[in-house]
Amino acid sequence: MIYxxxxxxxxxxxxxxxxxxxxxxxxxxxxxxHFYTRALRHIRPASMAAILIAxxxxxxxxxxxxxxxxxxxxxxxxxxxxxxxILLLV
Numbered sequence: 001m002i003y004x005x006x007x008x009x010x011x012x013x014x015x016x017x018x019x020x021x022x023x024x025x026x027x028x029x030x031x032x033x034h035f036y037t038r039a040l041r042h043i044r045p046a047s048m049a050a051i052l053i054a055x056x057x058x059x060x061x062x063x064x065x066x067x068x069x070x071x072x073x074x075x076x077x078x079x080x081x082x083x084x085x086i087l088l089l090v
Contacts, residue, residue, distance in 0.1 A: 014064045022068060026075040033057055033082040040089055049089060057086055 008017050008024050015025040036056055043049040061083070068075075 014067065022064075022071050022075060025064065026071070026078050029060060030078050030082045032060065033086065037085045037089060053086055053089055 008015050014022075015028060016022065017024055036053075040049050040052055043052065061079070
């Protein structure tokens with residue numbers, strides 16, 4: 001039996017696999033956003049949290065926007081869930 005190694009490449013902050021899908025990138029982006037949303041929940045006042053959300057998370061979403069054309073529905077759902085968690089903080 002031959003086992004194939006799952007190879008990914010991280011170029012300019014975007015992680016691609018051998019099939020050029022963004023599954024790994026979306027997973028790591030969702031994981032990072034979950035970490036930041038948990039950390040920013042403890043920041044008061046809320047206006048400071050909103051500024052930090054805008055600076056930390058919006059840039060992560062917008063960075064690879066142009067290459068996310070045509071991604072799978074499951075990845076779109078993951079990103080939508082992450083965005084909804086961000087909006088709950090604001």
